[in-house]
Amino acid sequence: MSMPTFNPIIALLLTSLVAAAALAFVRDYRWSARLNILASFVVLLFALLLFHSRPPVNDLLLADDLNVVFIALNAFVGLTTSIFSASYIGHELETGRLTPGYLRFYHVMFQLMMFGMDLALTANNIGLIWVAIELATLSTIMMVGIYRTHEALEAAWKYFILGSVGIALALFGTILVYLAAVSTIGEGMGAMAWTNLLQHAAMLDPSLLNIAFVFLLLGYGTKVGLAPMHAWLPDAHAEGPTPVSAVLSGLLLNVALYALLRFKMIVAANPDTIDVGPLMITLGLGSLIFAAFMLYRRRDIKRMFAYSSIEHMGIITFAFGMGGPLGNFAGLLQMTMHSLTKSAIFFSVGHVAQVKGTQKIADIRGLTSSHPLLGWTLVAGVVAISGLPPFGVFMSEFLVLTSAFARAPALAVLAAFGLLLAFGALFLRLASIAFGEPTGAAATVRASYWPIFAHLSFVLIAGFYMPGAMTAWFQNVASLLK
Amino acid sequence: MSPLAFDIAHMFAGALVLVSFMMLYQDRLLPLINVLSLHSLLLALSVAWQAHIQEKPDLYVTAMITLGFKSIIIPMALRRMVVRMGLHREIEVAVGTGLTMLLGIGLVALSMDLMLRVTAAASALVREDVALSLSVVLLGLLIMVTRRNAVSQVIGFMSIENGLILAGTGARGMPLIVEISIAFSILIAFIVIGIFLFRIRERFDTVDLQALDQFRGERR
Numbered sequence: 001m002s003m004p005t006f007n008p009i010i011a012l013l014l015t016s017l018v019a020a021a022a023l024a025f026v027r028d029y030r031w032s033a034r035l036n037i038l039a040s041f042v043v044l045l046f047a048l049l050l051f052h053s054r055p056p057v058n059d060l061l062l063a064d065d066l067n068v069v070f071i072a073l074n075a076f077v078g079l080t081t082s083i084f085s086a087s088y089i090g091h092e093l094e095t096g097r098l099t100p101g102y103l104r105f106y107h108v109m110f111q112l113m114m115f116g117m118d119l120a121l122t123a124n125n126i127g128l129i130w131v132a133i134e135l136a137t138l139s140t141i142m143m144v145g146i147y148r149t150h151e152a153l154e155a156a157w158k159y160f161i162l163g164s165v166g167i168a169l170a171l172f173g174t175i176l177v178y179l180a181a182v183s184t185i186g187e188g189m190g191a192m193a194w195t196n197l198l199q200h201a202a203m204l205d206p207s208l209l210n211i212a213f214v215f216l217l218l219g220y221g222t223k224v225g226l227a228p229m230h231a232w233l234p235d236a237h238a239e240g241p242t243p244v245s246a247v248l249s250g251l252l253l254n255v256a257l258y259a260l261l262r263f264k265m266i267v268a269a270n271p272d273t274i275d276v277g278p279l280m281i282t283l284g285l286g287s288l289i290f291a292a293f294m295l296y297r298r299r300d301i302k303r304m305f306a307y308s309s310i311e312h313m314g315i316i317t318f319a320f321g322m323g324g325p326l327g328n329f330a331g332l333l334q335m336t337m338h339s340l341t342k343s344a345i346f347f348s349v350g351h352v353a354q355v356k357g358t359q360k361i362a363d364i365r366g367l368t369s370s371h372p373l374l375g376w377t378l379v380a381g382v383v384a385i386s387g388l389p390p391f392g393v394f395m396s397e398f399l400v401l402t403s404a405f406a407r408a409p410a411l412a413v414l415a416a417f418g419l420l421l422a423f424g425a426l427f428l429r430l431a432s433i434a435f436g437e438p439t440g441a442a443a444t445v446r447a448s449y450w451p452i453f454a455h456l457s458f459v460l461i462a463g464f465y466m467p468g469a470m471t472a473w474f475q476n477v478a479s480l481l482k
Numbered sequence: 483m484s485p486l487a488f489d490i491a492h493m494f495a496g497a498l499v500l501v502s503f504m505m506l507y508q509d510r511l512l513p514l515i516n517v518l519s520l521h522s523l524l525l526a527l528s529v530a531w532q533a534h535i536q537e538k539p540d541l542y543v544t545a546m547i548t549l550g551f552k553s554i555i556i557p558m559a560l561r562r563m564v565v566r567m568g569l570h571r572e573i574e575v576a577v578g579t580g581l582t583m584l585l586g587i588g589l590v591a592l593s594m595d596l597m598l599r600v601t602a603a604a605s606a607l608v609r610e611d612v613a614l615s616l617s618v619v620l621l622g623l624l625i626m627v628t629r630r631n632a633v634s635q636v637i638g639f640m641s642i643e644n645g646l647i648l649a650g651t652g653a654r655g656m657p658l659i660v661e662i663s664i665a666f667s668i669l670i671a672f673i674v675i676g677i678f679l680f681r682i683r684e685r686f687d688t689v690d691l692q693a694l695d696q697f698r699g700e701r702r
Contacts (some may be wrong), residue, residue: 004520026579093655123657127658127661127662128658131658131665133660134665134669138669138672156676160672160673160676161626161635161639164639164669165639165642165672166627168619168639168642168643168646171646171662172646172649173572173648174620175612175646175649175650175653175656177606177611178653178656179601179604179612179653182654182655182656183603183604184651187654187655188655188657189657192656192657192658195668205600205601205603207599207600207601208600210600211596211597211600240535269656306557320685455605
């Protein structure tokens with residue numbers, strides 16, 4: 001009798017599920033926070049194991065060059081967020097914004113969301129991807145509404161309705177892809193397996209694939225937060241607990257974009273389909289410029305960084321739309337850098353909002369003199385996210401622009417305009433938040449700094465030096481993406 | 483496939499589009515809920531027919547879920563909610579009926595033209611099914627856009643979902659369709675419970691906070 005072979009993907013998925021079930025029974029929030037960290041750590045270990053040995057691909061799950069790094073990134077940000085969350089929620093309990101019962105619910109939802117995202121990343125089945133993204137979305141909706149204030153419920157409701165419409169459109173697109181495949185591959189699960197679809201892509205019905213991609217782009221694009229389907233995103237970021245904002249920006253947007261990339265690969269592998277690049281370029285540039293203008297009128301600090309996420313998702317979609325080895329390379333790098341930087345920013349913003357007791361930008365001043373360490377980490381984060389050297393975001397944005405200049409200078413000028421606009425807005429706000437006479441509470445902050453430092457140092461190192469293996473991986477995946 | 487089997491499947495799908503049009507001009511909530519019930523009933527019949535002609539017994543599960551949950555339980559819950567929240571006397575001022583109907587006709591023409599053109603290679607049944615289901619989906623979106631009330635938005639969403647299930651069952655042997663219909667039912671149950679608990683009356687803007695505080699058993 002042979003032992004069933006060990007499969008890191010299944011182990012990883014089970015860890016989150018078991019943790020979610022176990023967390024439902026832990027009453028003391030300190031223990032549940034620790035259990036949450038432990039589960040996230042185990043998930044990270046299994047994710048790293050995937051680099052070492054990959055299980056064989058089946059009709060439901062796969063690990064390949066494209067997704068292993070996203071799984072690892074997901075697990076890493078999940079771990080740091082769980083550590084940040086442990087120090088964040090203690091404060092929320094003290095101020096009475098959350099009760100122990102809700103906290104238990106929050107931890108269960110956190111692990112369920114991680115499970116949904118990991119399932120979406122490892123799924124080899126276009127139906128399973130859809131179900132997994134729906135699960136991840138539902139659990140974030142629950143967490144967004146957890147404060148149960150007027151605004152939080154409104155945000156959760158808006159997210160719910162727009163997310164549901166998005167998910168409906170994505171399902172229609174998925175059904176059309178299946179229809180395109182069924183006459184070539186045959187009925188059943190095989191025609192929904194992504195590896196099968198890619199293998200037979202050239203023989204699939206091109207006109208059906210075209211129309212399917214439009215639905216998928218609109219549907220998953222809603223989850224990515226592309227304008228004009230972005231309306232849920234700022235509210236959801238601003239009204240939910242900050243750890244949720246960090247994972248939303250850092251991970252969930254990436255997961256939805258990853259699903260789109262998988263479909264783009266199928267469409268690109270068929271010679272008779274339209275070039276989907278211009279569609280993505282239009283949506284990407286539109287989001288970038290729109291969000292850059294919107295950044296100027298923000299009064300709420302979390303809402304501002306939510307718009308900055310829309311802006312970055314716009315850049316990334318633009319980069320993938322331009323395509324080519326360099327464009328895809330830049331897009332992948334930007335995805336990684338943005339997710340690390342933006343979650344670090346949300347970690348520090350979370351502490352800032354707690355210590356000042358407000359999210360209003362006008363009420364937060366002189367942070368570097370009242371809380372030097374917190375203030376300067378926020379400054380570093382904003383410098384990084386606005387694409388200044390020496391941080392990694394500079395590298396990736398530079399690559400996006402140079403690859404665009406080589407192929408379509410007019411579009412590159414537009415993108416550069418959007419980036420400069422956003423840069424101006426962020427610095428305008430940063431100047432008043434970080435410097436000048438301090439206002440508001442000056443209480444000391446009990447922050448856990450190391451998640452922030454870990455993220456920012458990764459981004460900083462990537463700005464100076466990329467290990468050869470990593471560059472090779474990015475190049476390899478970029479060539480897969482076409 | 484016999485021509486009669488095709489005709490009956492086609493009839494159900496066409497009837498769904500027709501009922502979607504009926505939703506467009508209902509400006510009172512209780513009749514709108516009745517139309518939703520009819521919509522789901524037609525879908526259940528259509529799915530059961532597909533299960534019969536495709537010889538896919540698992541589709542009967544989807545048909546039963548649709549019949550029991552979406553045609554009976556949810557409409558009943560919505561009806562009670564509307565009466566309790568005192569919404570049944572309100573007339574919802576939507577975009578003018580004439581204009582909405584014209585837009586609806588335009589959307590159906592669009593989806594027919596688009597879908598029949600791109601599915602040229604598929605069988606007649608699949609082509610008609612997909613074209614009609616896209617019409618149902620687009621009409622559902624139109625309902626969601628032209629309504630302000632949370633309940634009628636949910637009804638619009640449910641009709642979109644009915645269109646998706648129609649497409650999924652029409653696509654030959656699509657796996658996971660039963661699971662997807664269950665997932666959707668859970669989603670809708672959540673939405674309905676959410677509206678009920680939080681008394682969300684209108685799209686995004688009004689939540690009756692006082693009712694909410696009473697529900698929590700505390701007042702600020």
